[in-house]
Amino acid sequence: xxxxxxxxxxxxxxxxxxxxxxxxxxxxxxxxxxxxxxxxxxxxxxxxxxxxxxxxxxxxxxxxxxxxxxxxxxxxxxxxxxxxxxxxxxxxxxxxxxxxxxxxxxxxxxxxxxxxxxxxxxxxxxxxxxxxxxxxxxxxxxxxxxxxxxxxxxxxxxxxxxxxxxxxxxxxxxxxxxxxxxxxxxxxxxxxxxxxxxxxxxxxxxxxxxxxxxxxxxxxxxxxxxxxxxxxxxxxxxxxxxxxxxxxxxxxxxxxxxxxxxxxxxxxxxxxxxxxxxxxxxxxxxxxxxxxxxxxxxxxxxxxxxxxxxxxxxxxxx
Numbered sequence: 001x002x003x004x005x006x007x008x009x010x011x012x013x014x015x016x017x018x019x020x021x022x023x024x025x026x027x028x029x030x031x032x033x034x035x036x037x038x039x040x041x042x043x044x045x046x047x048x049x050x051x052x053x054x055x056x057x058x059x060x061x062x063x064x065x066x067x068x069x070x071x072x073x074x075x076x077x078x079x080x081x082x083x084x085x086x087x088x089x090x091x092x093x094x095x096x097x098x099x100x101x102x103x104x105x106x107x108x109x110x111x112x113x114x115x116x117x118x119x120x121x122x123x124x125x126x127x128x129x130x131x132x133x134x135x136x137x138x139x140x141x142x143x144x145x146x147x148x149x150x151x152x153x154x155x156x157x158x159x160x161x162x163x164x165x166x167x168x169x170x171x172x173x174x175x176x177x178x179x180x181x182x183x184x185x186x187x188x189x190x191x192x193x194x195x196x197x198x199x200x201x202x203x204x205x206x207x208x209x210x211x212x213x214x215x216x217x218x219x220x221x222x223x224x225x226x227x228x229x230x231x232x233x234x235x236x237x238x239x240x241x242x243x244x245x246x247x248x249x250x251x252x253x254x255x256x257x258x259x260x261x262x263x264x265x266x267x268x269x270x271x272x273x274x275x276x277x278x279x280x281x282x283x284x285x286x287x288x289x290x291x292x293x294x295x296x297x298x299x300x301x302x303x304x305x306x307x308x309x310x311x312x313x314x315x316x317x318x
Contacts, residue, residue: 003103004017004103004105007110009110010112010113010151010152011151011152011153011191011247011248012113013109013110013111013112013113016046016051016052016109016110016111016113017103017105017109017110019044019045019046019049019051019057019109020044020045020046020057020059020073020104020105020106020109021044021103021104022044022045022046023042023043023044023059024042024043024044024045024047024048025042025043026092026093026094026095026096027042027061027096027098028087028090028092028096028098029084029086029087029090029098032061032063032069032084032098033063033067033069035061035062035063035069038062038063039060039061039062039063040060040061040062041058041059041060041061041074042058042059042061043057043058044057044058044059045057046109051113052108052109053108055074056073056074056075056106056108056109057108058073058074059071059072059073059074059104060072060073060074060076060080062080064080064083068083068084069083069084070082070083070084071083071084071100071104072104073104073105073106073108073109075106081102081103081104081105082100082101082102082103082104083100083101083102084098084099084100084101085098085099085100085101086098086099087099119150119244119249121134121143121146121147121150121156121249121251122134122137122138122143124243124244124251125156125158125243125251128243128253129160129161129241129243129253130158130159130160130161130164130243130253131161132161132164132165133158133159133161133164133186134158136164136171136179136183137183140179140180140183142180142183142184145184145187145207146187146207149187149189149207150248150249151248152248153189153190153191153247153248153249154187154188154189154190154191154248154249154250155187155188155190155191155192155249155250155251155252156186156187156188156249156250156251156252157186157187157230157237157239157252157254157258158186158243158251158252158253158254159186159237159253159254159255159256159257159258160240160253160254160255163255163256163257164257167257170259170264171257174263178263181208181215181217181260181262181263182208182257182258182259182260182263184206184207184208184217185206185207185208185217185219185258185260186206186207186258187206187207188204188205188206188207189205189206189207191247191248191249191250192250193245193247193250194228194239194242194245194250194252197221197223197228197239198223198226198228199223200221200223201220201221201222201223202220202221203218203219203220203221204218204219204220204221205217205218206218206219208260215262216262217260217262219231219232219258219260220232227239230254230258232258232259232260232261233261233265234259234260234261234264234265235256235257235258235259236256237254237255237256237257237258238254238255238256239252239253239254240253240254240255241253
């Protein structure tokens with residue numbers, strides 16, 4: 001797996017490589033060792049989605065000497081890069097999870113993939129209730145820091161206009177570095193769907209997090225039923241709506257401005273990013289609105305692409 005990760009592929013290309021590991025037919029351990037005529041071709045998710053050029057989304061499965069079973073893409077020149085290791089889980093003729101020795105890949109799967117139609121993040125937020133936050137990003141000239149991450153994974157939490165307007169006095173009292181850190185604090189350099197956030201409890205780093213420094217700029221994600229709350233040591237914000245949730249970009253509305261403890265705390269603790277302490281007014285009153293190794297795995301399925309794809313990704317990294 002490290003060989004693939006070292007190539008720093010875009011998320012779209014990586015999805016194509018991973019989709020080669022999801023088969024459209026059932027292959028348990030017994031079926032693999034009883035292949036008719038000793039070899040067969042099977043379609044993968046890469047082929048089924050139409051992303052594969054020609055028949056490059058087929059995988060060749062062949063019985064080899066010593067009771068080994070090899071896996072390779074269709075055009076393999078007789079070279080099988082991966083072998084069957086063991087069965088992990090089988091539900092006969094429904095779902096089979098098997099372990100193989102290496103990743104299956106090809107030049108077709110690794111070919112650069114153009115991202116979907118470009119999304120104007122600033123325009124998206126401006127039109128859907130986060131115009132004031134979008135203005136702050138533009139005026140601070142750090143909007144590029146957000147857009148540069150959109151291809152490989154980005155999650156943005158944008159406070160609604162009402163709370164941003166109420167927060168502006170505190171924002172203006174920060175130094176330029178502090179303002180930049182505050183805005184970056186509202187972005188996570190990874191894609192997190194709402195479902196992923198709902199299943200997560202714990203601290204998460206932000207775009208403002210700097211390695212090797214004491215300023216963590218993280219916050220805690222906490223779930224309360226269907227509600228997702230973002231907790232700093234200063235405020236607790238709630239996700240109140242979804243502007244966009246299409247991998248690799250997710251943008252959510254929140255009902256408060258996230259305030260990191262690195263910027264909003266006693267003056268006695270030095271921070272190069274903080275100006276004199278902002279007004280000690282009620283932090284909860286920012287205009288709140290009431291309202292959420294290298295072993296690889298293959299999943300072969302007879303139906304149910306979504307479940308098998310998720311499982312195959314999880315198992316590839318085991």
